[in-house]
Amino acid sequence: MANPLRSEVRQLYKNLLFLGREYPKGADYFRERLKGAFMKNKDVTDPKEIKKLVDRGEFVIKELEALYYLRKYRAMKKRYYEEELSAELNIGRPVD
Numbered sequence: 215m216a217n218p219l220r221s222e223v224r225q226l227y228k229n230l231l232f233l234g235r236e237y238p239k240g241a242d243y244f245r246e247r248l249k250g251a252f253m254k255n256k257d258v259t260d261p262k263e264i265k266k267l268v269d270r271g272e273f274v275i276k277e278l279e280a281l282y283y284l285r286k287y288r289a290m291k292k293r294y295y296e297e298e299l300s301a302e303l304n305i306g307r308p309v310d
Contacts, residue, residue, distance in 0.1 A: 219264045226271045227252060233278045238285070 227248070234244030255267055 217259070217261070217264070219261060219268065222268055223252075223264065226268055226275075229275055230271065230278075233275060233282075236282055237278075238281075 230248050231245065234248060235241050237244040258264055258267065
């Protein structure tokens with residue numbers, strides 16, 4: 215009999231693998247760590263324990279999304295404030 219949580223675990227793995235493409239240390243690093251984490255828990259058969267591990271994985275997804283949004287926000291902020299700062303200091307303009 216197949217475990218009813220199997221599809222949920224597979225979907226979690228796919229979602230994490232997709233999010234890992236933008237990981238700061240690289241997709242290969244993330245993929246190795248992800249595979250290791252899933253292989254470490256491959257023998258867990260208790261549905262309550264599996265559900266707990268899936269919930270932890272969903273928490274990791276939320277943390278990764280927050281990391282990516284923060285990185286995008288910082289890049290955007292840096293672009294706009296560098297322009298504003300250089301305009302205030304007259305950087306790049308000839309001096310009279």
